Structures are given as C-alpha cells and as structure tokens.
Amino acid sequence: MSTQLDDRTGVNLVPVSAAPRHTRAPGRFPWPWVAPALLVAALFTLGPLVVIVVFSFMSRPPQGGGVIYEFTLEPYVNFLFQTDFLGNTTFDPRYLSVFGDSLLQGAITTIVCLLLAFPIALWIATRPEKLQNVLVLLITIPFWTNLLVRTYAWMLILNDNGIVNSGLNLFGLPKLELLYTPMASQLGLIYTFLPFMVLPIYASLAGFDFRLAEAAYDLGARKSTVVRRIILPLATPGIVSGVLLVFMPAFGSYVQPVLLGGGKVLLIGNLIASQFGDSRNWPFGAALSVIILIVLMIALIAIALYSRKSGKKVEISL
Amino acid sequence: MTAPAPARTRPSDEPGGVAPAIRKPPRALRLHDFPGIAPVAVFGIIFLYVPILITTVYAFNDGDSALVWRGFSLRWFGEVAQNTNLLNALIVSLQIAVVATVVSTILSILFALSVEQLRAKGSGIATAILTAPLVIPEIVLAVATLGFIRMIGLQPGMLALMLAHTSFCIPFALMPVRARLKSLGSSYFEAATDLGASSWQMFRRITLPLLVPGIISGAVLAFVISLDDFIISNFLSASGATPLPVFLFSLIRRGASPAVNVIATLLLVLAIVVTTITFLQSQRRSKQHA
Numbered sequence: 001m002s003t004q005l006d007d008r009t010g011v012n013l014v015p016v017s018a019a020p021r022h023t024r025a026p027g028r029f030p031w032p033w034v035a036p037a038l039l040v041a042a043l044f045t046l047g048p049l050v051v052i053v054v055f056s057f058m059s060r061p062p063q064g065g066g067v068i069y070e071f072t073l074e075p076y077v078n079f080l081f082q083t084d085f086l087g088n089t090t091f092d093p094r095y096l097s098v099f100g101d102s103l104l105q106g107a108i109t110t111i112v113c114l115l116l117a118f119p120i121a122l123w124i125a126t127r128p129e130k131l132q133n134v135l136v137l138l139i140t141i142p143f144w145t146n147l148l149v150r151t152y153a154w155m156l157i158l159n160d161n162g163i164v165n166s167g168l169n170l171f172g173l174p175k176l177e178l179l180y181t182p183m184a185s186q187l188g189l190i191y192t193f194l195p196f197m198v199l200p201i202y203a204s205l206a207g208f209d210f211r212l213a214e215a216a217y218d219l220g221a222r223k224s225t226v227v228r229r230i231i232l233p234l235a236t237p238g239i240v241s242g243v244l245l246v247f248m249p250a251f252g253s254y255v256q257p258v259l260l261g262g263g264k265v266l267l268i269g270n271l272i273a274s275q276f277g278d279s280r281n282w283p284f285g286a287a288l289s290v291i292i293l294i295v296l297m298i299a300l301i302a303i304a305l306y307s308r309k310s311g312k313k314v315e316i317s318l
Numbered sequence: 319m320t321a322p323a324p325a326r327t328r329p330s331d332e333p334g335g336v337a338p339a340i341r342k343p344p345r346a347l348r349l350h351d352f353p354g355i356a357p358v359a360v361f362g363i364i365f366l367y368v369p370i371l372i373t374t375v376y377a378f379n380d381g382d383s384a385l386v387w388r389g390f391s392l393r394w395f396g397e398v399a400q401n402t403n404l405l406n407a408l409i410v411s412l413q414i415a416v417v418a419t420v421v422s423t424i425l426s427i428l429f430a431l432s433v434e435q436l437r438a439k440g441s442g443i444a445t446a447i448l449t450a451p452l453v454i455p456e457i458v459l460a461v462a463t464l465g466f467i468r469m470i471g472l473q474p475g476m477l478a479l480m481l482a483h484t485s486f487c488i489p490f491a492l493m494p495v496r497a498r499l500k501s502l503g504s505s506y507f508e509a510a511t512d513l514g515a516s517s518w519q520m521f522r523r524i525t526l527p528l529l530v531p532g533i534i535s536g537a538v539l540a541f542v543i544s545l546d547d548f549i550i551s552n553f554l555s556a557s558g559a560t561p562l563p564v565f566l567f568s569l570i571r572r573g574a575s576p577a578v579n580v581i582a583t584l585l586l587v588l589a590i591v592v593t594t595i596t597f598l599q600s601q602r603r604s605k606q607h608a
Contacts, residue, residue, distance in 0.1 A: 025435075026507035026508050026510065026511040027431075027520050028431050028435060029428065029432040031432050031433075031435035033431065033432035034432045036424075036429075037426065037429035037448060038429070040425060040484055041448050041485055044463060044484070044486075045451055051462060052458070052465055119355045119359050120359040122355055123358075123359035124359065133601065137593060138363055139363070142366045142367070144539075144542055144546075145585065145589040146546045146563065146586075147546065147548060148567055148582075149586060152373065152570050152578060153582070155570070155574055156369075156579075223352055244453060251455065252455025253457075254457045255548065255567075259570060259571075272461055276461045276553070282465065286461070292455055292457075
C-alpha cells in the first residue's frame with residue numbers, strides 16, 4: 001500500500017515496489033466466489049450430461065422407464081441395426097434416415113436464415129444510429145416472444161381454414177394441405193430461429209467504420225467488392241456464432257416438428273422425447289442424445305479451429 | 319458490442335474537416351446503401367411480425383372458433399381470466415421464475431466479480447460450463463435432467479423445476495452483468511481503494527450500485543426465459559406443478575382456439591414490455607456515458 005505514503009508534490013519519494021503478481025483487481029472478489037454458480041451449473045448442466053452418457057451404455061428394465069445398471073452397447077447397435085425375435089440382426093436405415101432428415105432440416109434452416117439475416121443485419125448496421133436502435137428492438141421482440149406462441153402463429157396461418165386457405169377460397173382456388181407437412185415444420189424452424197442469426201451478425205457489424213468502405217471506393221472498388229472483401233470478413237465471427245446458434249437448436253428441435261409437422265415429421269428431437277415418453281426406452285433415447293452431443297462437439301471443434309486459424313475470437317453469446 | 323462505436327462520419331466529411339478537393343465518382347455517393355439489401359431486410363422484418371400480429375388480431379375475435387372472424391370483442395380475455403387451470407399454471411410459473419431469477423442473479427453477480435481472478439484457461443472453462451445451455455439442444459438437456467433427478471432420488475415437481483430453471487437462467491442473468499462490469503473499467507474501484515474502502519464498503523457502496531443496470535437487465539431476461547421455457551419444464555412437470563407453457567402446449571395440441579390466441583397475445587405483450595424496458599435502460603446508460 002505504498003500509495004498512501006506519496007507526498008502531495010506529485011513527486012513520488014517512496015520507491016514503489018512492483019506489484020505482486022497475483023493481487024486482486026480492486027473491487028473484485030477472490031476466486032473461490034465462482035464456486036456457487038459453478039456448483040449449480042455442474043449439478044444441473046454437466047451432471048445431467050454425464051448421466052445421459054452413462055445411461056446410453058445401460059440396459060432396459062423388463063418393463064417401464066428408467067435403466068438397469070448393466071453395461072451394454074445395445075442402444076448404439078439399435079441405431080443402425082434391428083434384431084428380430086429369431087435373433088437375426090439386419091441393417092436398419094430407419095433411424096439413420098431420421099438423423100439425416102434432422103441434419104437436412106437443420107442445414108436448410110441455417111442456410112435460409114443466413115441468406116435473410118445477413119442483409120437484415122447489414123441494412124440495420126448502415127442506418128442512422130437512432131433508427132438502428134429501434135430496428136434492433138424490432139428484432140429482439142420476436143426473439144423474446146414465447147417459442148410456442150411463434151410456432152402457434154403458423155398453425156393459424158397454415159390451418160385448413162387458416163389465412164392462406166381462406167385467401168385461396170376467395171379466389172375460388174382449391175384448399176391446400178399446408179399444416180402438418182415437412183414444409184410447415186421447416187417454415188416454423190426458419191421463422192423461430194431467424195433472430196438468432198440476425199443478432200450476432202449485427203453485433204459484429206455494429207459500429208462499422210465507413211471510412212474503410214470509403215477508402216475502398218477511392219481505390220476503385222465496386223459495391224460488391226466492398227461487401228465481399230471488407231464487410232464479409234468483419235461479419236464472419238458473427239456468422240459463425242449465428243450458424244451455431246441456429247443449427248444446433250434446429251437440428252435438435254422438438255416443438256416445431258410436433259406442432260407444425262404433426263405425425264408426419266419425425267426428427268431426432270421428437271424421437272428422443274418419445275423414447276423417454278411412450279416408448280419407455282431410456283437407454284436408446286440417451287444414445288440418441290449422445291449422438292446430438294457428438295454433432296455439437298464437432299461443431300464446437302470446427303469453430304475453435306476456425307478462430308485459431310483466422311485469429312478472430314468467436315464469442316458464442318447473444 | 320464490446321468496443322464503443324466510433325463516431326460516425328458523414329460520407330462527405332474528410333478527416334480534419336477539409337472540404338474534399340476531388341469530387342467523388344457518383345457510385346460512391348450513397349456509401350451506406352448496397353443494392354438489393356434494403357428490400358430483403360424490410361421483407362425479413364415484415365416476415366417476423368406478420369404471424370404474431372395475426373394471432374393478436376384474432377385474440378379480439380367475438381366468435382367461438384379461432385379463425386372465423388365474428389367482430390371485435392374482449393370476451394375471450396374474460397373467459398381466459400376465469401380459467402382456474404390456467405391461473406394455477408400461471409402461479410406455478412411465477413413461483414418458479416421468481417426463485418430462478420433471484421438465485422441465478424445472485425450467483426451471476428458473485429461469478430462475474432470473481433471469474434477474472436482465475437487464470438485465463440480456468441475462466442474460459444468456467445464460462446463455457448455456465449453458457450453451455452445456450453448451445454445444447456434443449457431436448458437433450460431436458461431428458462438428461464430427468465434422468466439425473468431420478469438418479470439423485472428427486473421426483474419431477476416444483477423443486478426439480480426450480481433447480482433446472484436456475485441453472486439455465488444463469489447465462490442470461492450473467493451476460494449483462496459482465497458487460498456492465500467491462501464497460502465500467504477499473505478507475506472507480508481504484509479510487510475507492512485509494513480512499514481506503516474496505517472490501518465490504520467497496521461492494522455495498524461502489525460495486526453494487528454501479529452494477530444495478532446490468533443486474534436489472536439480467537434479472538429481467540432470466541425471468542422471461544424461465545417464464546417462457548417449455549421443453550425442459552415439460553419433462554420435469556408433475557400434476558400440481560404444471561408451468562404455464564406446458565399448460566399452453568396441451569391447449570395447442572387440441573388445435574387452434576380463441577383461448578390460445580388470447581394467451582399468446584398476453585405472452586407477446588410480456589415480450590414487448592420486457593424488451594422495451596431493457597432497451598430504454600441501455601439508452602439511458604449510453605447517454606450517461608456519452
């Protein structure tokens with residue numbers, strides 16, 4: 001505490017020793033205070049994830065839900081093969097195709113959201129400051145609106161007597177089967193996750209220094225070149241973050257395929273739910289969850305590699 | 319959103335305020351506009367609003383069906399207000415949200431103030447653990463939590479719901495607090511130390527008051543996230559402990575109805591109120607810092 005010994009002349013007469021390396025920043029708490037939050041997260045985020053991995057190697061009880069603690073690889077074998085009652089094991093592509101459908105719906109959702117979100121984010125970021133704030137508010141309101149509400153809204157639109165079909169009726173056109181189709185589920189996913197893509201991209205473009213664009217124009221760049229060579233690289237961390245925030249929940253979605261896809265759309269999310277619900281095959285449901293977690297791991301590793309290679313820090317936050 | 323936005327210069331402003339000597343080529347006149355961007359953006363924003371606005375309009379329908387317009391009335395708002403099952407679900411949701419908000423906010427404040435004391439790697443891992451619920455598909459977390467509480471001998475119900483909600487509310491309560499702390503810099507705290515504040519005085523009189531805007535935004539977000547959560551709640555609810563979204567889902571499964579339109583509208587109003595509050599807060603804050 002050498003500071004207290006300073007005289008008031010502004011000349012420091014006391015040799016100031018170098019600060020010890022591990023002093024706390026003033027106003028901060030010692031590190032053990034991270035424990036309470038970490039404990040809760042460890043118990044209710046990490047704990048369950050460990051349990052689900054363990055469950056995926058366990059056996060089913062003769063009836064009912066839950067697991068018996070006997071190691072087996074059966075749940076993972078079930079994913080690719082089926083065994084009939086004679087004990088013949090044959091390759092079974094049904095679950096693999098559910099996995100493929102989920103990947104596809106997740107990918108389509110991500111691509112469409114990106115194609116819509118990039119222009120939205122760029123347009124907002126290039127408005128005057130006051131308008132920018134209002135527009136960001138407009139994007140965040142749907143973001144904070146209940147997921148069920150946003151999904152239900154499409155049920156009203158696509159219903160047999162919904163807005164679209166009433167409109168067709170007025171023109172004397174036949175009704176279309178819109179609700180309870182893969183198309184409806186896909187549309188619901190795009191609608192639900194669009195704000196998740198806009199916000200991170202906007203965050204990386206906000207405060208864009210237009211002198212950069214000016215310099216490029218002065219050097220004879222065209223608009224498309226400015227977008228490609230200046231704006232896109234700036235937006236990339238936001239795009240990467242947005243892709244993760246949209247792809248993962250869309251890939252593991254449950255509400256949209258159930259409410260908008262009806263019984264016709266089976267994605268890995270509602271398959272998991274049914275294993276823990278009516279089918280009562282917890283180990284298989286757990287194995288499917290582990291498969292989702294593996295996809296998440298791959299995505300996170302890809303992002304880590306990208307930030308290492310490009311030297312850009314990607315923050316996954318909203 | 320880390321660095322403060324640089325002062326916007328008008329395209330005609332040259333550094334130093336000297337009038338440009340050379341006239342710019344016409345294509346550079348409208349620097350802020352890129353062809354084809356505006357229509358897509360406007361379409362996107364309209365696309366976000368049309369469905370929820372349609373739902374809102376139909377909430378004021380007088381008819382008995384969700385979709386056949388029979389004139390304007392507030393009738394269904396009255397009907398919904400008298401639905402005891404719905405009110406019970408709302409009370410359950412509010413209880414869970416209050417507990418989850420209070421606990422996750424306190425934990426977030428402690429965490430935000432101490433995480434920087436960990437070495438870089440440690441703080442990265444700690445933050446990753448806390449923010450994991452943002453990227454893990456909710457269905458996985460839901461079934462995993464169900465398995466986990468069974469394993470530790472809990473049953474689905476109020477306690478399980480409160481614990482799980484607290485856990486996934488932490489990232490939302492934490493982010494605004496950390497952002498606020500970052501924007502404050504270290505000068506306030508150094509000044510307080512120099513003036514001889516004890517740790518407790520520092521926390522009571524300096525840190526806590528300065529963090530209030532971040533704490534309020536974080537708490538509000540956590541509250542809404544808890545109130546809106548469906549998937550995890552669905553797996554942890556029990557009879558007598560049915561949160562509002564789980565009740566709403568069971569109504570929706572029976573098909574579109576005027577009652578659902580009304581509940582949807584009320585939830586939309588909640589979202590608008592909350593977002594606007596946090597927005598106005600951040601506006602005030604940026605004015606103070608200007």
